[in-house]
Amino acid sequence: MQLSDDHRIILFLLLVALLFGVFWWWNRRAGKWLADNDRAGEPADPVERASGESLPRAATRLRYSEVAFQEMVANALDDIPKEFDREWKNVAVLVSTDWPSLADRRKMNIPDDHLLLGMYSGISRTEGVRSESAPHLIVIYQPAIERLCGGDQTRIERQIRKTVLHELAHHLGMSHERMRKVGL
């Protein structure tokens, strides 16, 4: 069969459109799958990150004492919406004055140029197991928060609050996709 040039061009364009369509569909599916399986591969699920910072290597001098920082955490927690009150019962918030370990970062697939501000570890409520012997922990990394916010106390408290809410959302079994939608 002989095809005219016009037909060839149309056929070619159709093929390109089809390839793009398949690629778009596959991308969407992959994205959805990743969102659905957000927690699947992560024994201690992480995160609250900020980009554009390189991973620190040397020991860091902290701007605030542990006590002063704890106080900021307390201030930040005062502002947590009342709806979450009930969820606090089995969750402890700890401050780490150290950076997260490299092993933890690897486990959570945190890219080298991302700051890890906080981490939730425990079993999320929606997974159905709730054991008093398996405590739910939220760890806030003071060096990372200070790196991101500088010395501005208001900014630090706002960021702590945001990070805690994000990790609390993990406790509630929320996916990152859903969190993004509600601004966490």
Ligand SMILES: [Zn+2]
């Ligand atoms: Zn997260």
